[in-house]
Amino acid sequence: MNEFAKPTLDDVARAAGVSTATVSRCLNAPDRVIATTRERVMQAIETLGYTPDFGGRALASRRTNTVGAIIPTMDNAIFARGLQSFQEALSRFGKTLLVASSGYSPAREREQMEVMASRGVDGLLLIGSARPEASVEFLRRRGIPFLGAWNLGGEDGYFVGFDNRAAAAGLTEKVLAKGHRRLAMIAGITEMNDRAADRMEGVRAAAERAGIPADELPVIEAAYTFDEGAKAFGNLMALAPRPTAVLCGNDVLAVGAMQKARELGLRVPEDVSITGFDDIDLAGVVDPKLTTVRVPHNRMGEAAAEMLIRLINKEQVERRIEIPTAIVERGTLGPPTPDPAT
Amino acid sequence: MNEFAKPTLDDVARAAGVSTATVSRCLNAPDRVIATTRERVMQAIETLGYTPDFGGRALASRRTNTVGAIIPTMDNAIFARGLQSFQEALSRFGKTLLVASSGYSPAREREQMEVMASRGVDGLLLIGSARPEASVEFLRRRGIPFLGAWNLGGEDGYFVGFDNRAAAAGLTEKVLAKGHRRLAMIAGITEMNDRAADRMEGVRAAAERAGIPADELPVIEAAYTFDEGAKAFGNLMALAPRPTAVLCGNDVLAVGAMQKARELGLRVPEDVSITGFDDIDLAGVVDPKLTTVRVPHNRMGEAAAEMLIRLINKEQVERRIEIPTAIVERGTLGPPTPDPAT
DNA sequence: TTGTAGGCGTTATCAA
DNA sequence: TTGATAACGCCTACAA
Numbered sequence: 113m114n115e116f117a118k119p120t121l122d123d124v125a126r127a128a129g130v131s132t133a134t135v136s137r138c139l140n141a142p143d144r145v146i147a148t149t150r151e152r153v154m155q156a157i158e159t160l161g162y163t164p165d166f167g168g169r170a171l172a173s174r175r176t177n178t179v180g181a182i183i184p185t186m187d188n189a190i191f192a193r194g195l196q197s198f199q200e201a202l203s204r205f206g207k208t209l210l211v212a213s214s215g216y217s218p219a220r221e222r223e224q225m226e227v228m229a230s231r232g233v234d235g236l237l238l239i240g241s242a243r244p245e246a247s248v249e250f251l252r253r254r255g256i257p258f259l260g261a262w263n264l265g266g267e268d269g270y271f272v273g274f275d276n277r278a279a280a281a282g283l284t285e286k287v288l289a290k291g292h293r294r295l296a297m298i299a300g301i302t303e304m305n306d307r308a309a310d311r312m313e314g315v316r317a318a319a320e321r322a323g324i325p326a327d328e329l330p331v332i333e334a335a336y337t338f339d340e341g342a343k344a345f346g347n348l349m350a351l352a353p354r355p356t357a358v359l360c361g362n363d364v365l366a367v368g369a370m371q372k373a374r375e376l377g378l379r380v381p382e383d384v385s386i387t388g389f390d391d392i393d394l395a396g397v398v399d400p401k402l403t404t405v406r407v408p409h410n411r412m413g414e415a416a417a418e419m420l421i422r423l424i425n426k427e428q429v430e431r432r433i434e435i436p437t438a439i440v441e442r443g444t445l446g447p448p449t450p451d452p453a454t
Numbered sequence: 455m456n457e458f459a460k461p462t463l464d465d466v467a468r469a470a471g472v473s474t475a476t477v478s479r480c481l482n483a484p485d486r487v488i489a490t491t492r493e494r495v496m497q498a499i500e501t502l503g504y505t506p507d508f509g510g511r512a513l514a515s516r517r518t519n520t521v522g523a524i525i526p527t528m529d530n531a532i533f534a535r536g537l538q539s540f541q542e543a544l545s546r547f548g549k550t551l552l553v554a555s556s557g558y559s560p561a562r563e564r565e566q567m568e569v570m571a572s573r574g575v576d577g578l579l580l581i582g583s584a585r586p587e588a589s590v591e592f593l594r595r596r597g598i599p600f601l602g603a604w605n606l607g608g609e610d611g612y613f614v615g616f617d618n619r620a621a622a623a624g625l626t627e628k629v630l631a632k633g634h635r636r637l638a639m640i641a642g643i644t645e646m647n648d649r650a651a652d653r654m655e656g657v658r659a660a661a662e663r664a665g666i667p668a669d670e671l672p673v674i675e676a677a678y679t680f681d682e683g684a685k686a687f688g689n690l691m692a693l694a695p696r697p698t699a700v701l702c703g704n705d706v707l708a709v710g711a712m713q714k715a716r717e718l719g720l721r722v723p724e725d726v727s728i729t730g731f732d733d734i735d736l737a738g739v740v741d742p743k744l745t746t747v748r749v750p751h752n753r754m755g756e757a758a759a760e761m762l763i764r765l766i767n768k769e770q771v772e773r774r775i776e777i778p779t780a781i782v783e784r785g786t787l788g789p790p791t792p793d794p795a796t
Numbered sequence: 797t798t799g800t801a802g803g804c805g806t807t808a809t810c811a812a
Numbered sequence: 813t814t815g816a817t818a819a820c821g822c823c824t825a826c827a828a
């Protein structure tokens with residue numbers, strides 16, 4: 113007998129002088145055990161250092177108390193922040209978080225889904241709604257509850273997020289209200305990324321409503337890095353006529369753009385206005401501070417956790433939970449300078 | 455009989471006309487099954503859509519192919535980045551990542567250890583080495599391999615990280631070489647945070663070597679936020695004589711300090727030099743750009759994964775893997791302005 | 797309120 | 813090479 117061997121329910125039961133069933137009940141339904149025996153059992157658990165075995169528990173109860181999350185990457189601050197809150201909330205419900213990343217690839221996401229499924233996750237957090245129908249079908253067939261976060265999705269499915277399109281449109285209207293007519297956009301890569309696509313559409317729609325057709329609104333898609341944002345901005349500034357305001361699909365691109373502007377000797381916002389999206393830490397630190405759209409990523413994570421738990425427990429759930437966003441006006445948006453040519 | 459019921463080994467065995475043992479072998483040791491029967495079995499697995507049950511497998515094999523990580527918070531970019539690389543590397547080895555956070559609290563870390571242990575993780579990633587001996591003992595008793603990352607630890611245990619003390623000392627020497635004599639430091643909270651403590655010691659040691667005793671080097675500890683950094687900086691600037699260089703325990707504090715400097719009308723680096731640590735994105739974006747210490751967090755995550763896998767497989771492992779750091783000289787460190795009083 | 801006992805799906809040890 | 817069969821640790825009717 114190894115004194116270090118992992119204690120089992122049996123050991124605890126013996127030590128406390130009860131049956132394994134009672135010990136199990138103490139753990140899973142304490143109120144179904146009388147206080148005095150419960151105390152004795154807890155005491156035994158304590159001294160033996162017992163912790164329930166996951167395999168045994170999963171096997172017998174058909175639940176794992178594990179929730180999975182497949183996100184593009186934790187390297188993106190917005191997902192890191194959301195995931196942190198998601199994990200904390202989950203933890204309060206006694207659930208543990210399994211993390212995988214897709215690197216924005218639907219194929220990789222699907223692989224990870226299978227991993228999650230074989231791990232028996234009770235539920236799954238996904239980002240957005242842009243994925244092959246087959247992936248969705250896979251989860252349905254497996255009976256794994258899941259939801260999309262960071263946007264509001266389409267016809268069916270559960271979502272907790274915000275209306276990227278409307279938020280982007282709102283910001284665009286603000287830009288237009290300042291008097292800008294020559295807009296441009298640096299969008300995130302929209303392929304299989306509904307958040308980026310929605311933001312682009314939002315900008316276009318608002319512009320169109322103001323009488324600016326799509327072909328007068330140059331859009332460049334750029335990967336999520338400062339450098340790509342800078343490069344795109346450089347290209348935009350080479351256009352004639354030069355845009356007076358550049359809307360960016362996220363703060364990282366916007367900051368990249370700002371750096372390029374400085375490099376080009378363009379003052380922000382005097383020579384050109386720049387806006388971002390997300391309101392990550394960066395936004396409040398650059399000079400001038402970035403005008404952007406605030407998204408409460410931590411609230412999103414929390415709400416997602418609560419919704420998913422409900423889904424898992426088969427409780428009543430509304431299909432969408434909308435997280436409010438807000439435009440944060442700071443220093444990078446100003447009125448356009450009158451065209452020197454006119 | 456529900457056609458959607460999850461198929462079991464038994465179902466496959468029956469369909470293929472073999473025993474469950476053979477099916478199991480097909481999955482775990484294919485070469486111990488003759489090709490023809492193996493084919494038949496695989497066929498059955500395919501058509502039934504069988505995937506092994508995690509609980510059953512964990513219970514019988516005593517292994518989970520799951521690795522845990524307990525980090526302070528993903529909200530800190532350095533951990534988010536490291537964790538992302540850690541997860542990717544793990545994934546290549548067929549392991550899945552379970553994530554928990556401690557919020558820098560040893561008690562909470564311990565709780566999460568127990569969660570991880572009861573989940574049967576094959577190995578565990580921890581941050582640093584500052585924790586109660588009881589926590590370490592717990593893992594030892596459970597026979598769970600673990601390692602500390604982001605520093606190099608003490609007498610025993612496995613580590614992949616860097617020498618925070620030496621790196622901080624190196625940067626301090628650089629500052630001294632510029633001619634500064636009146637240094638000050640804004641350190642991270644050092645309580646139960648060896649990274650912060652080591653950095654503080656490094657600064658102090660280097661200063662002392664240069665003939666500046668500890669009591670002439672004011673140090674304020676501040677939580678990981680811009681505001682706390684700003685507040686601490688304000689207090690430091692109120693000192694007489696005023697420090698000419700402020701070394702910060704991390705980039706977030708440094709950026710907070712920079713913001714306060716601007717608020718106070720102090721130019722950086724003309725009126726006061728400021729340095730950071732970590733080289734997160736922020737550092738390259740503020741104006742002027744921050745002089746700091748670059749830490750390759752992603753390499754750390756990768757190296758940690760490889761080391762942990764080795765530990766799990768009981769392969770030969772060296773006790774410490776050191777990740778090189780580098781001082782990045784940018785714009786916030788300059789020579790001190792001659793004292794107007796002298 | 798507590799105990800008995802069967803079963804969850806898989807692996808692993810023996811034999812055959 | 814394959815097949816019985818006994819664990820693995822826990823949960824949960826059902827009984828007492």
